[in-house]
Amino acid sequence: TQTVSQSDAHVTVFEGDSVELRCNYSYGGSIYLSWYIQHHGRGLQFLLKYYSGNPVVQGVNGFEAEFSKSDSSFHLRKASVHWSDSAVYFCAVSPNTGYQNFYFGKGTSLTVIP
Amino acid sequence: EAAVTQSPRNKVAVTGGKVTLSCNQTNNHNNMYWYRQDTGHGLRLIHYSYGAGSTEKGDIPDGYKASRPSQENFSLILELATPSQTSVYFCASGDAGGFDYTFGSGTRLLVI
Numbered sequence: 001t002q003t004v005s006q007s008d009a010h011v012t013v014f015e016g017d018s019v020e021l022r023c024n025y026s027y028g029g030s031i032y033l034s035w036y037i038q039h040h041g042r043g044l045q046f047l048l049k050y051y052s053g054n055p056v057v058q059g060v061n062g063f064e065a066e067f068s069k070s071d072s073s074f075h076l077r078k079a080s081v082h083w084s085d086s087a088v089y090f091c092a093v094s095p096n097t098g099y100q101n102f103y104f105g106k107g108t109s110l111t112v113i114p
Numbered sequence: 115e116a117a118v119t120q121s122p123r124n125k126v127a128v129t130g131g132k133v134t135l136s137c138n139q140t141n142n143h144n145n146m147y148w149y150r151q152d153t154g155h156g157l158r159l160i161h162y163s164y165g166a167g168s169t170e171k172g173d174i175p176d177g178y179k180a181s182r183p184s185q186e187n188f189s190l191i192l193e194l195a196t197p198s199q200t201s202v203y204f205c206a207s208g209d210a211g212g213f214d215y216t217f218g219s220g221t222r223l224l225v226i
Contacts, residue, residue: 036215043118043204043217044157090156101147101172102215106156 003027004093006105014113015083021076021108023091032094033074034102035065039087047089050074061085083114117141120205120218127225133192135221137205145208146188147215148172148180150201157204163188195225 003026013019025031032051036044048059055067065076074091088109092102118139127133139146144165149157159172161180169180177199179191192199202222206215 036217041220043219044206044215045217046215101159101162103159104149104157106154 004091004103004105006089006091006108008108009106010109010111012111012113013081016080017112018079019077019081019085019110021089021091021110023074023076023105025072025074025091025093027093027095029095033065033067034092034094035059035063035074035076036090036092036104037087038090038107044090047076081110081112083112086110086112118205118207118216118218120203120221122221123219124222125224127192127195127223129196129225131195133195133199133223133225135190135192135203135205135223137188137190137218138186139188139205139207139216140186141207141209141216142185143207143209143216144185146182147206147208148178148188148190149204149206150174151204151220152201160190160203197225199223200225 005024007022034049035047037047038044047063048057050057050067058064063078065074067074088107090107091105094102121136147162148160151157158174160178161172163169163182166184181189202220204220205218208215
């Protein structure tokens with residue numbers, strides 16, 4: 001059974017600060033990893049993904065994430081947040097079975113204070 | 115623009131009634147998914163489909179049925195709605211060759 005853990009339910013930072021949202025997963029095989037963002041009252045929107053190659057991947061709006069096989073992690077980072085980055089962020093894992101079924105973490109709510 | 119459209123946006127149903135949530139995608143994706151989102155649980159997979167005519171059980175299928183009559187449409191059916199099914203439901207589509215989903219805007223269901 002694969003699990004996805006987002007250790008921080010809530011993170012609050014000031015505008016211009018850097019932020020790291022943590023994601024750890026438990027799965028023994030080959031996987032795909034993604035991050036999604038959900039603004040209040042909206043659906044989830046794709047941010048970035050990783051499957052192989054460079055462990056640091058770039059996404060939209062200045063977000064990046066780094067894969068670590070040794071730590072079973074895929075943390076999301078942004079160097080300088082904007083108030084509009086306030087949202088809930090979901091980490092997702094998909095076992096490489098060819099069917100692309102994703103398993104989501106419980107989400108981290110990011111609040112950026114202007 | 116390719117999209118996933120859910121209807122209705124909001125729904126109030128009575129306990130024991132039948133509810134059908136509809137999803138339409140214009141992405142020409144093979145795969146479609148139904149999730150529910152509840153506080154403290156994140157998103158949980160209810161049913162999914164790999165193409166027209168196919169439906170598969172996800173992690174929490176009990177109390178739900180699904181129907182995929184065409185590539186574009188995927189419905190979630192609650193034959194006998196219960197208050198525990200009050201939730202926000204999201205439909206998503208995905209290409210079998212890729213791994214980024216496109217989500218709909220959600221359907222907020224209240225069962226009273």
